Amino acid sequence: MQEIWVYVECWEGGIEDVSLEVMGKAIGLAAENGMKCSAVVVGYGLEEYVEKLRRYELYRIYYVVDELLKTYDPSTFSKSLHQLVTAYQPAAILFGATYNGTDVAARLAVRTGAGMIAHVIALNIEKETGMLVGDVPGFGGKIVAACKCRPGALQIATVRHGIFNPPEKDEVPKAEVIHFTPQLQKTDTRTVLVDRKVEPRKEISRADRVVIAGMGTGGDLTPIRKLAEKIGAEVAVTRPLADMGAAPRDMQIGSTGYSLKSRLAIVAGASGATHFVSGIRDVKTVISINTDKDAPIFQFSDYCVEGDLFKIIPKLVEKL
């Protein structure tokens, strides 16, 4: 039976969310199409993660393990994966479209002559051919191309985060673990990690609800913070406020900051410049408050309030 593999990326904070999301989709695709779904973990000292993965509806977990794989290196990782692929011949291998995932997948694609479909936002298997079809966004996300790999080779796809859902867990660990020792030499390691500083923290781009402050607040975030606290939302700002130092850059929304996929965004005192608006495009419901009735933000909002945020927000907090 044909296998779909999911490359599971691990880091200090655990298993990458996107790897589990891809797995959720892959397990479903395999079940619907008479295929098997397996996970692939590459590294060293990752036994804990491999054990965690056994609780998912997987056929196997391939644990590619070697001391030389302790630190990430695109060359050793893609070389080891290549050897695994040669040994077990999967039909397809899916990666989360992370920086490292893309590197490894891309190098693997050249090694194996595989087609590679990038950062898909939808993924299906064509009934007639059994081939993957992925929707690839391009031109800033405006245009989507449905892409397919050519037959007769491995199929590779990378998947954007936040598209699919992680799989259900089982009570009893079931998947078989296959330990695979790659043929690697010290000289295969081509990069050396000299320093790494990573602080796991909540990312604003994954926030469910956000209150965004614009220049109309004058840099005074008090009412914004109060409202955010009341509804359990994250606080974010527009670019000018970050420029001013009223908030750090990692709270900035817009084309040079973060894009939100939240359920709810309340925008207070922002005029709605194009570069900001691109950051709230995928938000389900947008409420805007601005004193200027001609403010462009109202063209990009679901609910529009022409008023003074300093007067309306405190009243709103009271009523919530």
Place this chain on the structure above:
Amino acid sequence: MEAVLNSSDVLRTVSLCFQCGACTASCPLNIMDGIKMSPRRVLRSIQLGLKPDIDPFTCMMCMACERACPRGVKILEVIRYFRAEAYRENRSPEKLVQALWNIYEEGNPWGYPSKDRGKWSGGLEIKERAKTLLYVGCIISYDVRLQKIARNIVKLLTNAGVEVAILGDRERCCGDTVYNAGETDFLEELIESNIKEFREAGAETVITISPHCHNMIKNIYPRYGGDFEVLHYTEYLSNLLDADKLKIHTGHNGKITYHDPCYLGRYLNIFEEPRKLLEHAKGAELVEMKLNKAVSLCCGGGGGRILFESKPEERPSRIRVNQAAETGAKTLVTSCPYCIINFEDSVKMQRHDIRVVDVAEILTGL
């Protein structure tokens, strides 16, 4: 003693300075929190053959220092010299370099599509060729709030029987930002190309809206062969008023106060024409702010600074709108798009009950 500067013109002007300090005293950067910019010290360093400690990009090029100087030292030439040096050494601020790319690729410092430049004139009947050309400028062409000014000026001119043309999306940046960045080679190409466009449109007279554009086309373009009659729209309308051709349609009630933009006032000595126009707006009572005319306080937008985000405490426009409020006026009128942007921003942040408008908007009724 080794000279810091290569330019003999700059050295000549620096040698005039006798260290009175009037420049530093008049600099708008220094009225807020201590001395941020000391032209006096800069000039002294150069006189002593030392490299001055200056960030030439904090200067708003407002010319208050030059007007205060009893010796006629061309301080802005010195600032521009150090900007050119920074440019050659790849030390220009990021925003300025991005602006240059944007002007090259899309004809305006903000990178808005060049194809959209003429959209503001939708619905207005304007020619593409005439002896009188209205040069609109980048920010007015693209900013939704400021486009009204251009439309109002066109209406005033058309109603006065003036046949006026615009370049639409063939119009490109006047080059003010490039000039302020200290870049000269692209500037030459840009100006020569603009002069060619003006000629092809049949222009003999060019009317400008932004004082920044006006300064470029009137004072700098002649160095590259530009030989047009260049008038700021307040000058042109004032002439029409004198000839009894200007129809000022509605009056405005209440107190208004007029802010002299640096580039219109100090650079070009245009103080009376805007006032004359405003005095003819029925029902408007014109009151003056302190620091008016030649000593007007800069809004903070000149010298390319409109491209930078500055800290609220460092904006002279904050103080200026307070001065406007002190007059009791509910309307602050000016004739420069950068001033309007800065004042609207400061009015919002300080929550004054003041409307910021352009002279043209008073004349056509808001």
Place this chain on the structure above:
Amino acid sequence: MKIVVCVKVVPKIEQVRFNPETKTVDRSKATNEINDADKNALESALQIKQKLGGEVVALSMGPPFFEPFLKLCVAMGADDAVLVSDPVLAAADTYATSYVLAQAIERIGFDLVLCGENTADSGTGQVPPQIAEWLGIPNISYASHIDAVDGKIIAKRTVRNGYEVVEAKLPALVSVELGSNTPRFPDFKRKRWADREFRLKVWTAAELGVEFDKVGRLGSKTDVIELKELSTPERRKELITGSEEEIAARLAEIIKAELT
């Protein structure tokens, strides 16, 4: 130190339209520009050259209209430029594109290859690591800062929630993060020379000596079956009016409904 910078000319994406009738991408009204991240890569190369001396070569695979953009790279400070141009190379996916670029880079000769992290149009980010694989050299991606010293490249790369500092021996390939530096404005005196006198190298597929079954549509490993437009959600634009009390009450209602 010889640095090859891979450059692509892309349409300004905000100006690209989707033609729903022909179901194709309409770039006819879009201004073309050098891909922003490639400008960052070129700037990094020029900074390294300023520090260590050497040569910077701009390389592109594309149709003839790419020429003036390569000359713009020379105006920015590149010493030479190469355009690989041939109809048979068109409609290539990343596999076929990276293959051709790798062959060209090998023919040019190099110590370091710099690329932008991805291109604004397709944004896959696959070409740089694939070029590295073809050339058998290490790759470091999403570098926010690069230093070259003693036959090594040291790059600070952005990772989620932080950064890494990674070293690799030359020859190596580094892809540069978008916005990691300010690309210098071209020297217009040099641009005039580049436009009038400089001749860049233009190679056809045959001159480059590529294997024909590895290039263009033929050599690609993926196909686009269909193009669709992703429509932005239509906003309700509902105006909420009334006294401040009434507005606050209505907003509270909406928020509560949305969050349950």
